[in-house]
Amino acid sequence: MLIELKDVCYTYGDGTVYEVKALDHINLGISEGEFIGLIGHTGSGKSTLIQHLDGLIKPTSGEVLFEGKNIWSEGYDLRSLRTHVGLVFQYPENQLFETDVITDVMFGPKNEGLTPAECEARAAAALRQVGIPEELYKVSPFDLSGGQKRRVAVAGVLAMDPEVLILDEPTAGLDPAGRDELLNQIRHLRDKRGITVVLVSHSMEDVALYANRLIVMDEAKIAFDGPPRKVFARYRELEKMGLAAPEITYIMHALRSRGLRVDTGAITVEEAKRSILMALSNRNSMKDGPL
Amino acid sequence: MGEITLGQYYPTNSILHRLDPRVKFLGTLVYVVSLFLVRGPFGYAFCGAVLLVLIFLSKVPFLYVLRSLKPILFIMIITMAFNVFLTPGTILWRWGFLKITEEGIRMAVKMGIRLVFLVTGSSIMTLTTTPNSLTDGMESLFGFLRIFHVPVHEIAMMMSIALRFIPILTEETDKIRKAQIARGADFETGGFIKRMRAMIPLLVPLFVSAFRRANDLAMAMEARCYHGGSGRTRMKPLRYERRDVVAYAAMAAFLAICIVFSVTGL
Incomplete structure (x- = not known):
């Protein structure tokens, strides 16, 4: 188990009038190489949860373990943890500050204490991974387009070469092309380098397409945890939490109720297409058959 | 804070x-x-x-x-x-x-x-x-200064905006701080000079965001035809x-x- 949360609770504004319980006895294990989709309506505790994974928030009670060691135990090097676990915040472009793109991406590696040459190599590699062309390396990050800024900011975290990459709604505010590009790059990274990914998203389509495990948060607790197909099969319950299944699943249910024998468990357009084509060819062959 | x-x-x-x-x-x-x-x-x-x-x-x-x-x-x-x-x-x-x-x-x-x-x-x-009702009260109390061409309404509006922005900027600071810590930034150790330098990754984005927010707010106010105090009525006088x-x-x-x-x- 790479990361483990044991009975973690977190309360904002503990002991004041504004007390809010954000995490309520969370138990969770994350293994190497998983691609986890984390969903839940606004205020369900997703952002708080992922900040625990990176040691940015100390749990009010409970333990956070990384590679079996409690990260809040005496003498634990939190800064080295953060080079293993990379966290991309929501709207990460708001954290850019350097005079040019490459120096900004070098910030993380520099903090690790690498030599300038190593930093630059890491930064260039990270920028290539997110598809920023070399002409832009010396441009001010504030002169880039929104989508480019976002990718530079993601590169800033990738440059630290993390084993776990956590992204908090990385596609919010991106256009569909930018969204697909970013998510495909992340999937590519996972397949190529075997990193673990935690993707927080409001898009059921995105998590259905990319994640192999889905965690649903509701009112500071984990409501469901399992393969996307199984979780989305309980879409009625998800709806009660202000969530839903992917659109395509609803279409499949509608088709089924009209008598087409399709697989209602389909959660991606690709799966749905295959299932519909199969159902249609079955029906046609039945019609053409004896009679 | x-x-x-x-x-x-x-x-x-x-x-x-x-x-x-x-x-x-x-x-x-x-x-x-x-x-x-x-x-x-x-x-x-x-x-x-x-x-x-x-x-x-x-x-x-x-x-x-x-x-x-x-x-x-x-x-x-x-x-x-x-x-x-x-x-x-x-x-x-x-x-x-x-x-x-x-x-x-x-x-x-x-x-x-x-x-x-x-x-x-x-x-x-x-x-x-609430800070907002306090500035409302002050605007009304100091209204007489208008005779001396003091822009009372504008000052009160600036005050309420400033007050409104304090929690937003506090939250923003916290977010940027965490984002930079996640990238290995160190705000806690080192001497005075080193700590001051460590603030740059925090302050630059904070200023950029403050200006962006100010611009957005100005635009939103203009879009709703805000033009200062004269002839303005209140929803809750x-x-x-x-x-x-x-x-x-x-x-x-x-x-x-x-x-x-x-x-x-x-």
């Missing part, structure tokens, strides 16, 4: 919360003036008693009110020390150039009490009034209720009593 109670609204529903902000503002003013009017022990005891009644009426927990004293503790100790050691008069104790005088002690106690009452008194106003009149009467009585204490020196 969340430590400072001054300017921190305590949400509950008490008679003081419901009072018109103008009443509370003037009341605070009257209270502060009275603190400098009264001279004798009975006068201070009276002011203290009134303060306790007000705290009780506000329904804000007593300890919560006292928290507002924390930031001025340091100033208070220094003021009292200065008074104890530097007031000329009958010498009670001396060591080298340091001397304690009877007048000094008396002065120090007086200053201490005044400061405590002053800060607690004004905290009651800020604890029971301030109107005096019965309780406000009663409060004014109580205030006048309080001031009168304090004047009596002041004249008699009790």
Whole structure:
């Protein structure tokens, strides 16, 4: 188990009038190489949860373990943890500050204490991974387009070469092309380098397409945890939490109720297409058959 | 940052919360003036008693009110020390150039009490009034300055925007700080210069975002045809209720009593 949360609770504004319980006895294990989709309506505790994974928030009670060691135990090097676990915040472009793109991406590696040459190599590699062309390396990050800024900011975290990459709604505010590009790059990274990914998203389509495990948060607790197909099969319950299944699943249910024998468990357009084509060819062959 | 109670609204529903902000503002003013009017022990005891009644009426927990004293503790100790050691008069104790005088002690106690009452008194106003309604009240109270071409409305609007932005920017600072810590930034160790340099990754994005927000807000206000104070009407105009009149009467009585204490020196 790479990361483990044991009975973690977190309360904002503990002991004041504004007390809010954000995490309520969370138990969770994350293994190497998983691609986890984390969903839940606004205020369900997703952002708080992922900040625990990176040691940015100390749990009010409970333990956070990384590679079996409690990260809040005496003498634990939190800064080295953060080079293993990379966290991309929501709207990460708001954290850019350097005079040019490459120096900004070098910030993380520099903090690790690498030599300038190593930093630059890491930064260039990270920028290539997110598809920023070399002409832009010396441009001010504030002169880039929104989508480019976002990718530079993601590169800033990738440059630290993390084993776990956590992204908090990385596609919010991106256009569909930018969204697909970013998510495909992340999937590519996972397949190529075997990193673990935690993707927080409001898009059921995105998590259905990319994640192999889905965690649903509701009112500071984990409501469901399992393969996307199984979780989305309980879409009625998800709806009660202000969530839903992917659109395509609803279409499949509608088709089924009209008598087409399709697989209602389909959660991606690709799966749905295959299932519909199969159902249609079955029906046609039945019609053409004896009679 | 969340430590400072001054300017921190305590949400509950008490008679003081419901009072018109103008009443509370003037009341605070009257209270502060009275603190400098009264001279004798009975006068201070009276002011203290009134303060306790007000705290009780506000329904804000007593300890919560006292928290507002924390930031001025340091100033208070220094003021009292200065008074104890530097007031000329009958010498009670001396060591080298340091001397304690009877007048000094008396002065120090007086200053201490005044400061405590002053800060607690004004905290009651800020604890029971949202910053926005407070600026509304001030805008209306200082409205007469318009005759002298003081842009009262604009100043009040700037104040409420500034107040509104404080929590937003605090939250933003926290977010950027965490984002940079996640990238290995270190804000805690090192000498002064190193720490100052470490602030750059925090301050640059914070300023950029503050300017962006200011621009967005200006645009949104223009889009809604905001053009300053002239001819502007309010959705919820301030109107005096019965309780406000009663409060004014109580205030006048309080001031009168304090004047009596002041004249008699009790």
